[in-house]
Amino acid sequence: MKEIYDIAIIGAGPGGIATSCEAVILGLKKIIIFEKGNNHSETIRKYFKENKPVDKDWKGIHVDIKGHINFEGGTKESTLDLFDDSLEKNLINAQFNTEVAGVKRIENCFEVMLTNNESYYALNVVIAIGKMGKPNMPSYKIPSSLKKQIHHSISECKGNEDVLVVGGGDSACEYAYFICEDNKVMFNYRKEVLTRAHPNNVDNLMKSVEKGQVRLxxxxxxxxxxxxxxxxxxxxxxxxxxQFDRIIYALGGVTPKEFLQNCSVKFDETGEMIVNEKNQNDIGLYIAGDIAGDIGGSIALALNHGYNIVSDLKEKLEVS
Ligand SMILES: Cc1cc2nc3c(=O)[nH]c(=O)nc-3n(C[C@H](O)[C@H](O)[C@H](O)COP(=O)(O)OP(=O)(O)OC[C@H]3O[C@@H](n4cnc5c(N)ncnc54)[C@H](O)[C@@H]3O)c2cc1C
Known part of the structure; x- marks a missing residue:
């Protein structure tokens, strides 16, 4: 007989980490978390530059932290340290380099199927895979010969290059002003005004424009x-x-609908994924983090989703 976990969590970003830590604190014993990267928080590691200031109230959305992970913002490094400590302190059983392919409901539990054809079984499943696994792309064709010069983060920028940053949100602003001291940067947005970005990010971008480091x-x-x-x-x-040496497309991420369909996730008649205020999609099936909402999401919101889910499980355990 295969072991049946109390909760299986897919994705070890802020949403998955918070769910696992809150579940340990609640007293659940059999918890497993699957992460396709070789460490937790792949999005933060890949898309945040070194020493990036990490805002708690990202995009100006104020969030009161509800759970036990005391996130107050900081830098990329301090945020990763906080998550390292939280996972270590709560003895989380994280399976790295382990990608989930789908989830199937079977009788009174779920089968979590991995891409290596292994299966695990759990009473509850939390999907917390973020959106940055599949960044948005423009509608025009990208010639295959240019693929190595097209990016979604600034990690490949070497300096002394002509770089075009495309987008109108916070990531686009940050990318442009982060790299403009070492590169010649043009910032392109299809709209006249940056309405989606936080005023601090717009200010920083405009300061770089005034200094002649970024052309708009x-x-x-x-x-x-x-x-x-x-x-x-x-x-x-x-x-x-x-002409440019590189283009950075900062156009956000796509909700991975096909993956969610493979995970038995329910959609309403308009095609929208169902997520209630407890982050529940269906009995035993929960959605946490960026994929739970239409608007961008944030670390603090993802942490609160973990708390919501475990509070719901707690209520159900108390009733049964
Ligand atoms: C450039 C940039 C700057 C940002 N700055 C801030 C900021 O200052 N403050 C802030 O609050 N937010 C910021 N954000 C947003 C923040 O990063 C996200 O809101 C947050 O990471 C969402 O957490 P999550 O757990 O939903 O998903 P993610 O952090 O994306 O984590 C999802 C995890 O799931 C894993 N995964 C995906 N698919 C699978 C699979 N099939 N099987 C197993 N594992 C899988 C991924 O590898 C990843 O580790 C920024 C985002 C970007 C791109």
């Missing part, structure tokens, strides 16, 4: 890109062109 190209979309002698030639809708 606002209110104009890109029509197409082509390769030109190893560089990227960008054709804007106003018929102007410019």
């Amino acid at each position: 190209k606002m209110g104009i979309d890109i029509e197409k890109i082509e390769e030109s002698n190893g560089r990227i030639k960008v054709f804007f809708e106003d018929k102007s062109t410019a």
Whole structure:
């Protein structure tokens, strides 16, 4: 007989980490967390630059932390340290390099199927896979010869390059002002005004513009890109062109609908995923973190989702 876990958590980002720690604190014994990366918090490791300030109230959305992980913001490094400590202190059984392919409801529990064809069984499942596994791409074609010069984070930027940052949110602003001391940066957003980004990020971007470190190209979309002698030639809708060594697309992430369908997740008649205030999708099936909402999400919101889920489990255990 295979072991049946009380709770199986898919993804060890803030949502998954919080759920696992709160579950230990509640007293659940059989907890397992699956993470496809070789460590927890792949999104933070990959998309946050060194020493990036991490805001608790990201995008200006104030969040009161409800659970036991005392996150007050800080830097990339202090945030990862906090999560290291939380996992260590609560003796979390995290399976790294372990990717989940789907979840199937069977009788009174769930089968969690891994990409290596192994299966685990759990009474409750929490899906906390974030959105950055599949970043949004523009609608025009990206020539395959340019793939190595197209990115969604600044980790590949070497310095002394012409870089185009495309997007209108906080990540786009941060990327542009983070790299503009070492690179020539153009910032392109299809709308005239940056309404989605936090005012602090817009201020920082504008300071770089005033210093001549970032050129703005606002209110104009890109029509197409082509390769030109190893560089990227960008054709804007106003018929102007410019050449770059790299493009960083900061267009957010896609909700991985196909994956969610493979996980027995329920959708309403309009095609929207069902998530109630307790982060429940269906009996025993929960959604935490960025994938639980339409708007961007944040670390603090993801931590609170973990708390909501475990509070719901607690109520159910008390009733039964
Ligand atoms: C550039 C940038 C800057 C940001 N700055 C801030 C900030 O200052 N403050 C803030 O609060 N928020 C910030 N955010 C947002 C924040 O990173 C997210 O809201 C948060 O990480 C969401 O947590 P999550 O647990 O939902 O998902 P994630 O952090 O994305 O974690 C999901 C985890 O699931 C794993 N996974 C995915 N698929 C599978 C699978 N099939 N099987 C197993 N594991 C899987 C991934 O490898 C990953 O580790 C920023 C985001 C970006 C991109």
